[in-house]
Amino acid sequence: MKRRTLLRATGGAVLGGSVGLAGCLDQFSDSESGDTDSHDFPADYETETFDGQTVPFAPLEDVAEWWENDEARFVDARTQVQYDEAHIEGAVFSPSPDGLESADPVAEWDTDTRIVxxxxxxxAQAGQRAATLLDNGYTDVYGLADGFNPWRENGYPVESNDGQASLSTYEIEGETDPADAGEYALAVHPETGQREASRIDADGGYELSLHFVDVPDSSLLELRTPSYELEGTIEEFSSATVQV
Incomplete structure (x- = not known):
């Protein structure tokens, strides 16, 4: 039985700056430019703009060297469930975009701390968390280019708070109003709060890669763009291009 339900189909952004949010950087290449002088970084680092703040993304090899030499501190910008399943050894949990509402661990760090x-x-989540940190006065902040999975797959140090967790990956492609370009598509598993975000292309298309812990494809998912909100199973959303 087809369970997909249209919860909303109107104009107006539903994500804005509050998304808690491989050639990963490719999808952001058309983002608006911002202040590229927020801090010094190598000229060959790619940069992307989030909420008007330019964020540099450091390559895996550099970040691994910083970790090995204890030259940086690490922030996991995902959800608690995803952090518990596995995270970079020594990383703290401080979700996008603004961290924890109280006792966020980053608040104790000096503003000149190198943060990844x-x-x-x-x-998207790493970029938005980094942008907020830069806005808050931290001066040496980077995102990890291509994200956590290459770190994990290349055997760099990882630790887990939940040895029994199962990680699943799902791919969703969708279309929304081209007027939504530059905004975000957001997928949320309401039962656990796990979420993934992706920027909408100029033609209204978007692709979401879900990396969810202990979530089968029969699970109910909420899919949101500025133009609509849908509810359905992961299996339904991943089986064909999502359109309204």
Whole structure:
């Protein structure tokens, strides 16, 4: 039985700056430019703009060297469930875009601390968390280019708070109003709060890569763009292009 339900189909953004949000950076290449002088970084680092703030993305090899030499601190910008399943060894949980409402661990760090934020590809959550940190006065902030999965797959140090968790990956392609270009499509698993975000292309298309913990494809999912909100199973959303 087809369970997809249209919850909303109107104009107006539903994500804005509050998304808690491989060639991961490719999807952001048309984003608006911002202040590229927020801090010094190598000229060959790619940069992307989130909420008007330019964020540099450091390559895996550089970030691994920083970790090895204890030259950076790491921020996992995903959800608590995803952090518990696995995270970079020593990373703190500080979700996008603004961190924890109280006792956020980053608040104790000096503003000149080198900070690396990460999520999984696409890198919306890492970018938005980094942008907020830069806005808050931290001066040496980077996102991890291509996200957590290459770190994990290349055998760099990972630790887990939940050894029994099962990670599943799902791909969703969708279309919305082209007027939504530059805004975000957001997928939320309401039962656990896990979410993934992806920027909408100029033609209204978007692709979401879901990396969810202990969530089968029969699970109910909420899919949101500025133009509509849908409810259906992951299996339904991933079986064909989502259109309204």
């Amino acid at each position: 934020t990460y999520c999984v590809c696409p890198i």
